[in-house]
Amino acid sequence: MVKATWNGAVIAESDATVVVEGNHYFPREAVDPAVLSDSATTTVCPWKGTAHYHSITVDGKTNTDAAWYYSDPKSAASEIKDRIAFWRGVVVG
Structure with missing residues (x-):
């Protein structure tokens, strides 16, 4: 199980991440939506x-632009x- 933590809290957890260029891409449903705000x-x-x-x-502290995603990736990156x-x-x- 891969976990993402910040400021003492688990913000994502999944055994179905996709690794691209050394980064784990979590399924959106595996990420706590309460900690995310759009940028x-x-x-x-x-x-x-x-x-x-x-x-x-998390707990009143904000990490600006600390998560990213591709809503419409190019075909070479369709898996993310x-x-x-x-x-x-x-x-x-």
Whole structure:
């Protein structure tokens, strides 16, 4: 079982992650929706497409743009469609 934790809380847990470029992409239903808030931030990967971001809030602390996902990835990255990955201090393991 792979877990993502931040600020002392488990924010995602799944045994069905997809690993791309060393990042675990969790099924959206495996991520606690209560900790996510939408962000206007986007970035573009040449082979995956446009990434959208969520900020994470746990116990009143916010980690801005610490989660990302591809709602409409390019065909080479179709396996990560609507899956969520983490960075910026979120521990995944």
